[in-house]
Amino acid sequence: MLEQSLVDKVKKDMNELNRMCVFYAKTKQEYAALTDTRKKLEMEKKEVEEKQKKEDKFLELVLREQPKKTKVDEVSKNLQQTIEQLERLSDSLNNARTDILRKVKELRFPIDPHSSSVNGSITKFKTIEGAAFEDETLQTLCELLDLPCPLNFEGTTFYPNEVVVNATSVDEAMNQIVQSVQGLRFKISDLLNAYSNIDKLCERVRSSDRYPPILEALFVSKKPLSVTELAQRTGSNKNMIYNTCYNMLRGTWSPKLIKRTPNGEFSLITTGEITMKRYTEKYGFSLPRTQKELGKELE
Numbered sequence: 001m002l003e004q005s006l007v008d009k010v011k012k013d014m015n016e017l018n019r020m021c022v023f024y025a026k027t028k029q030e031y032a033a034l035t036d037t038r039k040k041l042e043m044e045k046k047e048v049e050e051k052q053k054k055e056d057k058f059l060e061l062v063l064r065e066q067p068k069k070t071k072v073d074e075v076s077k078n079l080q081q082t083i084e085q086l087e088r089l090s091d092s093l094n095n096a097r098t099d100i101l102r103k104v105k106e107l108r109f110p111i112d113p114h115s116s117s118v119n120g121s122i123t124k125f126k127t128i129e130g131a132a133f134e135d136e137t138l139q140t141l142c143e144l145l146d147l148p149c150p151l152n153f154e155g156t157t158f159y160p161n162e163v164v165v166n167a168t169s170v171d172e173a174m175n176q177i178v179q180s181v182q183g184l185r186f187k188i189s190d191l192l193n194a195y196s197n198i199d200k201l202c203e204r205v206r207s208s209d210r211y212p213p214i215l216e217a218l219f220v221s222k223k224p225l226s227v228t229e230l231a232q233r234t235g236s237n238k239n240m241i242y243n244t245c246y247n248m249l250r251g252t253w254s255p256k257l258i259k260r261t262p263n264g265e266f267s268l269i270t271t272g273e274i275t276m277k278r279y280t281e282k283y284g285f286s287l288p289r290t291q292k293e294l295g296k297e298l299e
Contacts, residue, residue, distance in 0.1 A: 013103075105189065110128045112129075125163045154176070156180035194275070202278055217230055224266060227266075
């Protein structure tokens, strides 16, 4: 039997983590809804601007009257307020991710070592009574750690009320869990290092028109892309894409955001995924850029 004082600490840890993940999920929903509002306002602004141009021209040339406050002003004001709200929510999301990762790094995992069962090559442990991962918590952890759901890492799978290990004995399973938890904590440490520099990395991406289209294309694709594919998706030429990607692989980029695969394609690494998630939350996706605009700083 585990000491009650330890059980109470585990329960407290899990309750805090579950609450943090509920807040994160709710904030994500708010962000998604506000993003839709922003898109609608951007479309509305474009439409009313076109209409206003025609009306202004008529007023000026036919009625000899200067344009006054218009619908465009109202929509622009609403759009700016929405953008500011999105920036605040983006900050909340980023802080929530960091807080959750820090919590998990120091977490007392709610696994009861005295409640196990072996069935062939599978060993199961029950979670400590009253201390379990909620579904929303596991989904959030899978998202933040970039792991499959249900949460699986190095042969150990975490479910709400049990932990399943690829092991033929309890001793082997316990060793496997130790390795899995240690591995998770190392992974989280790397992620936290990236988060500590996240806004500086975002500003570095934003410092030039050549970086965002390429990184956005890789972020959306979720898979490696060749120079030809990147050129097609960004509207730029292959030589420009090649030079820009290699610029991002130089020592001046630390930490790096991309890597080159053995077959010559480019993909985001974990730091790149984290950076572009934060970047698109803060600034949205860039407008399509022409080859000329992308090449200004490479000429």
